[in-house]
Amino acid sequence: MRLELGWEELAECNKAMGDPSRLRMLALLKTEDLCVCELVEILGMSQPAVSQHMRKLKNAQLVKERRRGQWVIYSLDGERLPYFQSVVDHLPDLSDEIRALKTSGKKVLCDKR
Template identity: 50%
Template sequence: MEFNKLADALKTLGDPTRLKIIALLNMRDCCVCELVPIFGISQPSISKHMSRLKNADLVTEERKGQWVFYSLNRAQLEDIGFSLNHLPDFSSEFDELAKKGLLVTCE
């Protein structure tokens, strides 16, 4: 792992929105349209965050039909020495989504 890439990965994690996205992905893969109502910011803003996370190799993407699902790259998180165990539990966000019928289940 090149040093500047390590620093960039940490900087990328160091934004509250992106860090919470990481915490959410730790529980369940997500697509952009699920994250938008959770954060209450615009779809392009979420897309930009995902792009940045992807660029730092912290997440991977997989298209499923019209959705793009994002997953944690746990190997990369391991490589930069970051442990997910210290992140808060945001599972209630998914309960909220489910209540509103906004959970996207695929396959």
């Protein structure tokens, strides 16, 4: 399903993808859904900084969130942007960074219920 975007919405989506940190977050989410604490660990950024970036991606409807207790889990969205999947497909594979998080035992922090 293709949705029509206005100029302002299209500009907001592109602006959200115009930051290297946010592109890296999208590349990580391409591999699997992650919570803020996992993104903090992988990116070496503060929790408020990660949350601010994720808020911009969410406002542009490029990611969506779901809550699991106190955790906020993010996943890719972007279905309203016709070329979003193509952009995501061309992002680098950062699965090694997620594997390193799992190996260090820090991936399980948000998986506890």
